[in-house]
Amino acid sequence: KTLNEVLFFPSEVACVEHFFTPTATHSCFCSLPHGVETSFYRLLRHILSASSSLDLCVFSFSNADLRRAVLLLHSKGVAVRVVSDKDYSAITGSQIGVLRKAGICVRCDVGSVHMHHKFAVVDGRRLITGSLNWTLTAVLNNMENILITEEPDLVQPFVKEFHRLWVLNDPA
Amino acid sequence: KTLNEVLFFPSEVACVEHFFTPTATHSCFCSLPHGVETSFYRLLRHILSASSSLDLCVFSFSNADLRRAVLLLHSKGVAVRVVSDKDYSAITGSQIGVLRKAGICVRCDVGSVHMHHKFAVVDGRRLITGSLNWTLTAVLNNMENILITEEPDLVQPFVKEFHRLWVLNDPA
Numbered sequence A, B: 001k002t003l004n005e006v007l008f009f010p011s012e013v014a015c016v017e018h019f020f021t022p023t024a025t026h027s028c029f030c031s032l033p034h035g036v037e038t039s040f041y042r043l044l045r046h047i048l049s050a051s052s053s054l055d056l057c058v059f060s061f062s063n064a065d066l067r068r069a070v071l072l073l074h075s076k077g078v079a080v081r082v083v084s085d086k087d088y089s090a091i092t093g094s095q096i097g098v099l100r101k102a103g104i105c106v107r108c109d110v111g112s113v114h115m116h117h118k119f120a121v122v123d124g125r126r127l128i129t130g131s132l133n134w135t136l137t138a139v140l141n142n143m144e145n146i147l148i149t150e151e152p153d154l155v156q157p158f159v160k161e162f163h164r165l166w167v168l169n170d171p172a
């Protein structure tokens, strides 16, 4: 059966440390609840399921755990490409500069048209899209939705749109 | 086959008058292009396909053509319910007051949690969701996406979430 899943936010707060330090599962002593499958937990798991590529097109990206997830994929050899908004990526708290410094290819939308997307394509076949910006506020304080699907009729247009934006914003 | 469609914005500009004055198809003399199936045209057509109900949950609603579409459905006897953001609905250009005056049930999110959704459910079975706010800027000036699906695994969670928000924001 085709993967189809919907997540709603705000997410409960729970520890996600085990995604980044696998040995922490039984040994994290932070004060957050552990082992809780929150919406954010599930979002992170879908992103971290990437084995070959992650194409990310987000207006704003300031969430530190999402930044850690993207850096982890990059360090494992997953091909990560990011398209983001030029104005937003320059503001305080944006993680775009950190991704660039880590060697991830980031292209910023340079036109006058505002880039308001918030979607990701995992391994060219799993779409993650919705209202949620990749910020802390969105995850914890806003009512938001994220839809995850592997339905080709929904995924393929986003794959094409990512490619179009990637080429369009080629700085070369 | 299950309906699955993706629309990208900004939309080209074209006349949509024929949706509201059916006799205008052959007789509109405005300066916009006619008979062009833009993304906005397709979005309007999906909304106007409602025959029994339209449940709308949008952060911002200032687009006049979308307001006309919602009023048209209401005048035809379609049960329209709207959940919107309290702060945004008070700003200049918001169409929420117009909907209320026309007798449409509108409930504003009254909590401290920011309502950032932009989805609609048509006849309880067709989901319209994405990054697009119901504003003129979003339609004409932003890169945005809208996904339309009748896949039950994707539609049902949104039907439930709408019901939850509707009850939660009952002013009574």
Ligand SMILES: [Zn+2]
Residues within 6 Å of the ligand: A015, A016, A017, A028, A029, A030, A031, A032, A034
């Ligand atoms: Zn912990």
Ligand SMILES: [Zn+2]
Residues within 6 Å of the ligand: B015, B016, B017, B028, B029, B030, B031, B032, B034
């Ligand atoms: Zn016209």
